[in-house]
Structures are given as C-alpha cells and as structure tokens.
Amino acid sequence: MTAPRLLAFHRGYHAATKRAGQVRLLHILRPELVNGSPHALCHIHAWDCQQSPRVDLPEFPATPPEGLSWCPRCLGMAAERLGLAQRLASMIQAALSVTTKEDRP
Numbered sequence: 001m002t003a004p005r006l007l008a009f010h011r012g013y014h015a016a017t018k019r020a021g022q023v024r025l026l027h028i029l030r031p032e033l034v035n036g037s038p039h040a041l042c043h044i045h046a047w048d049c050q051q052s053p054r055v056d057l058p059e060f061p062a063t064p065p066e067g068l069s070w071c072p073r074c075l076g077m078a079a080e081r082l083g084l085a086q087r088l089a090s091m092i093q094a095a096l097s098v099t100t101k102e103d104r105p
C-alpha cells in the first residue's frame with residue numbers, strides 16, 4: 001500500500017493586518033478536492049484569501065515550525081487514513097493507564 005501524499009500548510013497573514021500573529025495551527029491538506037476546492041483534513045478551506053494566502057511547507061515536517069502547533073483534528077484524520085488509528089488509540093490508552101486516581105475527574 002502506498003501512503004497518500006499529504007502536505008502541511010498554515011494560513012499566512014500579512015504582518016500589517018489585525019490577524020497577524022494569530023496563526024497557530026499547522027493543518028494537513030486533503031489530497032482530494034471537496035466540491036472542487038482544496039480543504040484540510042479537518043475541513044477548513046485551504047484556498048488563498050485576499051490577505052491570507054495558503055502557505056504550503058515544502059516537506060511534511062516531524063514537528064511544526066516555531067510558533068505553530070499541529071491541528072489535532074488533522075492529525076487524527078491523518079492517522080486514520082494511514083492506518084495508524086489503532087496505534088494512536090493504544091498510545092492514548094497507555095497514557096490513561098498511568099494517570100492516578102487523583103488525576104481523574
């Protein structure tokens with residue numbers, strides 16, 4: 001099985017706009033179009049806007065660029081598409097099993 005080609009992107013705002021500095025998430029581009037338009041795996045649109053072009057990273061990074069963090073929805077969807085959902089669930093279960101009784105709500 002060949003892994004789908006996934007690209008990472010984030011919004012790019014011009015420094016002069018009030019949205020500058022508000023870009024926090026690195027999303028994963030859906031390989032197929034949705035209704036003829038590009039979208040992230042989490043369903044946000046991925047087309048250029050007037051003052052917010054889509055910024056594609058040249059390679060899929062192991063860690064996000066400084067100042068950004070992974071979109072958690074995109075990561076979950078990517079794990080499912082790559083057949084890693086069960087491994088992710090096992091990691092979550094392992095993390096939960098080390099919490100103490102006092103940590104639980």
Ligand SMILES: [Zn+2]
Binds near residue numbers: 026043072
């Ligand atoms: Zn996303």
